[in-house]
Amino acid sequence: MVKQTIQIFARVKPTKKQTAEYFVDCEEQGGSLEFVVPRDLADGVINNKRENYKFRFQKVFDQTANQEEIFEAIAKPVADNVLAGYNGTIFAYGQTGSGKTFTITGGAENYNDRGIIPRTLSYLYQHFSKDSSMIYTTHISYLEIYNETGYDLLNPQHEASRLEDLPKVTIMEDPDQNIHLKNLSLQQSANEEEALDLLFLGDTNRMIAETPMNQASTRSHCIFTIHLCSKELGSAMVRCSKLHLVDLAGSERVGKTGVGGQILTEAKYINLSLHYLEQVIIALSEKNRSHIPYRNSMMTSVLRDSLGGNCMTTMIAAVSVERKNTGESISTCRFAQRVALIKNDALLNEELDPALLIVRLKKEIQCLKEELALVTGEQRSDKLTQEEIQQLEEQIDVYLEDPDSEVTLNLGPDMRKIQFCFSLLKNILLTFTTMHFSLSVLELSVSQQEAFEVFLRDHEDRLSIENNRAVLQQRSVFTLCSTSFILYLFVLFCLGVAGNLMPSESDSVEERILNQIEEEKKHYKIKSGCLKGLKTEIEHLQLLHEKLKVKLQKDFENWWTQEGARLKVLFLYNMHNMVCHFYGRFILTDRDRISTKKSRKKKKHIK
Incomplete structure (x- = not known):
């Protein structure tokens, strides 16, 4: 102030x-x-102003x-x-x-x-x-x-x-x-x-x-x-x-x-x-x-x-x-x-900012309502609304993601929310266990990409696939060169290459142009025929390659399923041994503790 x-x-x-x-x-x-x-003289001799x-x-x-x-x-x-x-x-x-x-x-x-x-x-x-x-x-x-x-x-x-x-x-x-x-x-x-x-x-x-x-x-x-x-x-x-x-x-x-x-x-x-x-x-x-x-x-x-x-x-x-x-x-x-x-x-x-003050007062009102419901035993509807379920799911996500070990899950006195959250946590735990098991199986084996490379190395169709791939690459390169050459001939013809040739003294210009055009036609027909044959061969090779690819994929899936089952049995066997070993130590520890207490009582009684 x-x-x-x-x-x-x-x-x-x-x-x-x-x-x-x-x-x-x-x-x-x-x-x-x-x-x-x-002073004003009109006021007379006495003037107190x-x-x-x-x-x-x-x-x-x-x-x-x-x-x-x-x-x-x-x-x-x-x-x-x-x-x-x-x-x-x-x-x-x-x-x-x-x-x-x-x-x-x-x-x-x-x-x-x-x-x-x-x-x-x-x-x-x-x-x-x-x-x-x-x-x-x-x-x-x-x-x-x-x-x-x-x-x-x-x-x-x-x-x-x-x-x-x-x-x-x-x-x-x-x-x-x-x-x-x-x-x-x-x-x-x-x-x-x-x-x-x-x-x-x-x-x-x-x-x-x-x-x-x-x-x-x-x-x-x-x-x-x-x-x-x-x-x-x-x-x-x-x-x-x-x-x-x-x-x-x-x-x-x-x-x-x-x-x-x-x-x-x-x-x-x-x-x-x-x-x-x-x-x-x-x-x-x-x-x-x-x-x-x-x-x-x-x-x-x-x-x-x-x-x-x-x-x-x-x-x-x-x-x-x-x-x-x-x-x-x-x-x-x-x-x-x-x-x-x-x-x-x-x-x-x-x-305080009125907007923030309103938010705080709403939270306070909600807490007071929950406390009142807990004290008076106020009856609530049996089912949670879709909005309440969504809010609880978001609360569970925030609770699980928070690294602070002292964080709490504030659900209020509503047993419906508490039971729902317990059920939700149980489902999350089961899902996590299943995922953990699957990840453990994958960790015991190699990745799927590496497994595919191992499988392909010993497959009977590996050489056929590699040969087809090499032939396809060769034919593709040849097709590209032939196409470029034909395009060159076409451009050369359009630009009038024959007109640029120097005419000799014995031949006229018209004869030289006609001869050149005939030669270019022959080359064009030869190259076009080669391209048609290459096209047919490439289409056939692509079809064979796709069939081998589909067969190889089915064979790998069958192999991967059998390998996964074998790894699963191996994992369960190892988990069983580990659990038995853990509980064996736990029971042994309890027995030692019991025997220790008995020996202490016996010594005390002797004294």
């Missing part, structure tokens, strides 16, 4: 208008923001601070804690137009204007890609609270034209006072691109209304939540944490903004919810306060863990230093000072 107060930071919005007199003091151990309010208002923060970011500095100092430490398994919350508080949305979400004009949400997503997914020892899964939710009604901004219906088209989110509380948000969807994001698409979808569905004070002021509270689960490879423990990134609606004085109608109603709801938030903060800062009014508003109910619970929380006080906004800025800083008094007890959200 980590006990930590809520960290508070201040950020001054840049402005080109006339500013109030303020001072930013940055120190190593923190920073301070001081406002100077001059303070002139200086000084507030302490963890750090104060002046007008020149950029988005990268904000992320590194505020969001990155919280993201690291979330990666370690702790819940985290970052929320921005301040009046309308003080730069809360720019700080949390960012601007849309430049890439460097990205806010805390997109930068945190990028930081987390970069960490996932570098850390190969962990398995990470992320889900994202985006909740909007408008006029005390919750809406799911990540509804799959992209074409929602009105806020009322989005699903309404309601709060439910279990007996342990844990908050559950009904109808709030959790969208899984496998990479940074998918997460940013969800952020864009939520921002598109977000309710925007214009006020004279801020033409892009958000009129609702928005909570962007990253749910992160991490697990080491091969580990049964899983860590599940969440990070709330909250953009609160701006507080404002209705008379100052000059709004009416629907906008006035919105402002009342916003101010009321912020008032309830302030009540919760005040109650938490009081030591002896027993009741904390979380249920007064939906926002304080959702942020219950973030305020005085299991969470590491950070607040960003967004202030505007324009002279006309000095009062609201001082009020924001006062609120931050009260928030800094709240202590949270952050716990490491680590638990």
